[in-house]
Amino acid sequence: MAAHSPHLLPDHACLIVHGSDRPGIVAAVSALITRNQGNIVAFDQYSDDPTGGAYFQRVVFHRPDLAAALPAIEADLARTLEGSDLAWTITDQSVPxxxxxxxxxxxxxxxxxxxxxxxxxxxxxxxxxxxxxxxxxxxxxxxxxxxxxxxxxxxxxxxxxxxxxxxxxxxxxxxxxxxxxxxxxxxxxxxxxxxxxxxxxxxxxxxxxxxxxxxxxxxxxxxxxxxxxxxxxxxxxxxxxxxxxxxxxxxxxxxxxxxxxxxxxxxxxxxxxxxxxxxxxxxxxxxxxxxx
The missing domain is CATH 3.40.50.170 (Formyl transferase, N-terminal domain)
Structure with missing residues (x-):
C-alpha cells in the first residue's frame, strides 16, 4: 500500500493564470482569493515582457472547507477574468x-x-x-x-x-x-x-x-x-x-x-x-x- 504523500495538501488550491501581461493581474487575483476567505501560501509569476508580453502565474492558497467553496471560487474567477485573454485552471491539491x-x-x-x-x-x-x-x-x-x-x-x-x-x-x-x-x-x-x-x-x-x-x-x-x-x-x-x-x-x-x-x-x-x-x-x- 502506498504511503500518504506529503505533497497532498488538504484545503489547498492551486490556481494557474496565463495570458497577455497587463497591470493589475496580481491585485485582481489576490483580491479574489481574499474575498473568498483564502490565504496565499505560495506565489510565483513570470512575464517575458511587461508591456503586453506573455504572463504566467501560479498561486497556492489555503481555504477551510475548500471542496465546498470551489464552485463559488470558480464562478468568481469566471466573472473576474471575463473579457480578458487570461486563461485559468484551479485544482484541489488534496486530490491525487x-x-x-x-x-x-x-x-x-x-x-x-x-x-x-x-x-x-x-x-x-x-x-x-x-x-x-x-x-x-x-x-x-x-x-x-x-x-x-x-x-x-x-x-x-x-x-x-x-x-x-x-x-x-x-x-x-x-x-x-x-x-x-x-x-x-x-x-x-x-x-x-x-x-x-x-x-x-x-x-x-x-x-x-x-x-x-x-x-x-x-x-x-x-x-x-x-x-x-x-x-x-x-x-x-x-x-x-x-x-x-x-x-x-x-x-x-x-x-x-x-x-x-x-x-x-x-x-x-x-x-x-x-x-x-x-x-x-x-x-x-x-x-x-x-x-x-
Whole structure:
C-alpha cells in the first residue's frame, strides 16, 4: 500500500493564470482569493515582457472547507477574468492525479516510479501499468498495481494495439508516463487520449539516434551524458521540455557503465518531471514550458 504523500495538501488550491501581461493581474487575483476567505501560501509569476508580453502565474492558497467553496471560487474567477485573454485552471491539491504508466522491457524508470509512489514521494495514484512485454508483470503486481499486457502490433500499423490501450486508459487517467516505452505513439492515439503524455529519453538525441546510443556515445568519446523529460506531441521527441540533467563521464567509462549511469539520470529526471506535473508546476506555452 502506498504511503500518504506529503505533497497532498488538504484545503489547498492551486490556481494557474496565463495570458497577455497587463497591470493589475496580481491585485485582481489576490483580491479574489481574499474575498473568498483564502490565504496565499505560495506565489510565483513570470512575464517575458511587461508591456503586453506573455504572463504566467501560479498561486497556492489555503481555504477551510475548500471542496465546498470551489464552485463559488470558480464562478468568481469566471466573472473576474471575463473579457480578458487570461486563461485559468484551479485544482484541489488534496486530490491525487491518476497516472498510468506505459513500459517495455527496460524497467529502471518503471520500478523507480512505483517505488517513489509507494513511499509517498509522488502525489498520484497509479491505476495501471500497460506494457508490450510481460517481463515486469510480477514486479508491478508486487506494488499492488494492476498490470496489463498489450503486445505491439507487428509492422508499421500499430492501430490495433493502440486501440486496446485506449480502451484501458480512456476516462481512467489524468496523464500518462512513458517509462522507456519503446513504441512511437501515433497522432490519432494522442488526439483520442486527450490527456498529457510525459516521456523520458537520453539526451544524446538527435546525435545518437536508433539502437545502442551508449555504444555510439562511447565510440564518439562523449564527456557528458544525461536525460530529457518532455511532453509528447506529434513531432517525435520534440515536445515541450519539462526537465533535463547531465553528469560528466570519461574515456575510462565502459559502455555498460555509461548505460548504468545514464539510467540513474533518467530515473531522476523523469521522477522530477512527474512530481512537478502532478503539483501543477508546469505551464505549457507553445513548444516550451514555464516550470515554477
Amino acid at each position: 492525479k491518476r497516472m498510468a504508466i506505459l513500459a517495455s522491457k527496460q524497467d529502471h524508470c518503471l520500478l523507480d516510479l512505483l517505488w517513489r509512489h509507494r513511499r509517498g514521494d509522488l502525489p498520484v495514484t497509479i491505476p495501471m501499468v500497460v506494457s508490450n512485454h510481460t517481463t515486469a508483470a510480477e514486479d508491478v503486481r508486487s506494488f499492488g498495481v494492476p498490470f496489463f499486457h498489450v503486445p505491439s502490433t507487428p509492422g508499421p500499423d500499430k492501430s490495433a494495439s493502440e486501440a486496446e490501450i485506449l480502451k484501458l486508459l480512456a476516462g481512467n487517467v489524468d496523464f500518462v508516463v512513458l517509462a522507456r516505452y519503446m513504441q512511437i505513439l501515433s497522432s490519432d492515439f494522442l488526439q483520442k487520449l486527450e490527456v498529457p503524455v510525459i516521456n523520458i529519453h537520453h539526451s544524446f538525441l538527435p546525435a545518437f539516434i536508433g539502437a545502442e546510443p551508449y555504444k555510439k556515445a562511447k565510440d564518439r568519446g562523449v564527456k557528458l551524458i544525461g536525460a530529457t523529460s518532455h511532453y509528447v506531441t506529434d513531432d517525435l521527441d520534440e515536445g515541450p521540455i519539462i526537465d533535463q540533467d547531465t553528469i560528466r563521464v570519461t574515456h575510462a567509462d565502459s559502455v555498460s557503465e555509461l548505460a548504468r549511469r545514464g539510467a540513474d539520470v533518467e530515473r531522476q529526471v523523469l521522477s522530477r518531471a512527474v512530481l512537478w506535473h502532478a503539483q501543477d508546476r508546469v505551464i505549457r506555452h507553445g513548444n516550451h514550458t514555464i516550470v515554477f
